[in-house]
Amino acid sequence: MQMTSENSILTTKFAWPLGYYSDSVHVGLKPNQDDMGWLYSKVPAAAAGVYTTNQFQAAPTKLTKQTINSHHQIQAVVxxxxxANSCNGPSGWADAMTMQKIAAKKLAIDPNLVAIASTGVIGEPLPMAKIQAGINHLALSQSKGITKAIxxxxxxxxxxxxxCVINNRPVTLTGFCKGSGMIHPNMATMLGFVxxxxxxxxxxxxxxxRTTVDETFNQITVDGDTSTNDMVMVMANGLAGNESLNETNEDYPTFVTAFKQVLTKLAQEIAGDGEGASKLVEVNVTGAYNHTEGQQVAKAVVGSNLVKAMIFGADANWGRVMQAIGQTTAxxxxxxxxxxxxxxxxxxxSVATEFDEAKVAASLKNSQVTIEVDLNAGSAAGTAWGCDLTYKYVQINASYRS
Known part of the structure; x- marks a missing residue:
């Protein structure tokens, strides 16, 4: 791959940036597929995170927040x-800390450089014998199996x-995430890593x-529910050799643009892969009084169960969009x-126009649906992503533990 401009931002085949290693393993938390892994940087990396606002924040999420906030630096995440190791009381916290210590010992690094992330069924104790065996089997490779294991x-x-190119140095950004149900973030999504x-x-x-999450992950919804384990975490190990980035660096805008592209793409992937979903839905609002209200209306429309059902049924029932707009305070x-x-x-x-009902109904059967709303109340805009509501969503969640 050749770059033609210092400011080019190119999508390429999945690859880890310089100095990152990973591995995954099957320990028996799920049947017949890898369910555990880690990601490691050969040097401590600058770190940042955003976390669920659910009051029942899970132990691994709390521990990672505490670890990152202490010095904004980590070297590995397990x-x-x-x-989910959620709602397990003091033993859940102890298990999360044990995971941290076991991984740190295996990697020969300080436990305060290890983050923990868990997802799955809430309220079941973590089988620590399996967890320890799994960590002891993990190696440092270039595998991308971790992207499936979560x-x-x-x-x-x-x-x-x-x-992209930053200060004449090639820089790589790689992101991966999981999330399909219990998605109505007020921070991020279920689990996301950059x-x-x-x-x-x-x-x-x-x-x-924090700023980018508000424009991306916080603007998706699948089912109106916020997980106890939601988290997005970023690591930057500096091995590209560029000057340390801040607002005064001339290439900082390039990095910001690339970073937002990564988070936007992951957010859209989650919305389009909502549990049972058959369509990715994008709502673009214009004419908003301010950006906050534009975002609010976009998310209200894409999150309306009536709108989601309308899209699943390919029914051009625009009144459902209007009611969703009207329920907001915008x-x-x-x-x-x-x-x-x-x-x-x-x-x-605010009244019906003449349109070809059959044409619109046919377009609603596409795998991607775009709704445009003009509030005629200002010059600001907002965007949100979601999916349709299908029979399969109920089927999946009626038997999630079985």
């Missing part, structure tokens, strides 16, 4: 699926690798992550709203 009801891994070989201070990385010109679906205008000045 992950498992099949068991999956629960996901239908496929969600990954992206971008390359690693880069760029040099950037931890405090700057934390600021960038400024709206109630006599001037416009609504379009897949490029066809259905509503103008």
């Amino acid at each position: 992950m498992n699926s099949g068991n 999956l629960t009801t996901d239908t496929h891994p969600k990954t992206i690798t971008l390359k 690693v880069t070989d760029a040099a950037i201070e931890g405090s700057q990385l934390q600021k960038l992550l 400024h709206v010109d109630v006599n001037g709203v416009r609504v379009a679906i897949n490029g066809t205008q259905l509503v103008k000045n």
Whole structure:
């Protein structure tokens, strides 16, 4: 791959940035597939994280938040699926700390450089004998098996690798995540990880992550539920050799753009892979009073069960979009709203227009549906992503533990 410009940002085949190693293993938390692994940087990396606001925050999430907030630096993260280690009381906290210590010993690093991430069934004790055996079997390789080992009801891994040039140095950003159900984040998604070989201070990385999450992961919804284990974490080990990034660096905007592309792509992947989903739905709001209200309306529309069911049924029932808009507290010109679906205008000045019902219904059968809303109340905009609501969603969640 050849870059033609210092500011080029190119999507490329999945690869770890310089200095990162990973591995995965099957320990028996789930049947017949890898369910545990780790990601390791050969040098301590600047780190940042955002975490679920659910009051029942899981022990591994709490521990990772505490670890990263103490010095914004980690060197490894150990992950498992099949068991959330959530709502397990003091023993859950002890088990999370034990995972941290076992991994640190195996890697010969300080426990305070190890983050923990778990996902799966809530309220079941973590089988520590299996966990310890799994960690002891993990190696340092270039495997991407960890991107599958963290999956629960996901239908496929969600990954992206971008390359760009920062201060005349090639920089790689790789992201992967899991999330399919219990997705209505107020921070991030179920589990998301971004690693880069760029040099950037931890405090700057934390600021960038927080801002970017608000524009990406916080703008997706599958089912209106927020997990106890939601977390997005970033590591930057600096091995690309660029000048440490901040707002004064001339190439900082390039890194910010690439970083947002990574998080946006992962957020869209989660929305499109919602439990039982058959369609990715994007809602674009214009004419909002301010950006916050534009984001609020976009997420309200994409998160409405009536809208989601309408899209699943390929029914151009635009009244469901209107009710979702009206339930928000955003400024709206109630006599001037416009609504379009897949490029066809259905509503103008808050009343129906003439449109080809069959054409719109046919377009609603596509794998991607775009709804455009103009609130006619200002000049700001907002975007959110979600999916349709299908029979399969109920089927999956009616028997999640079995």
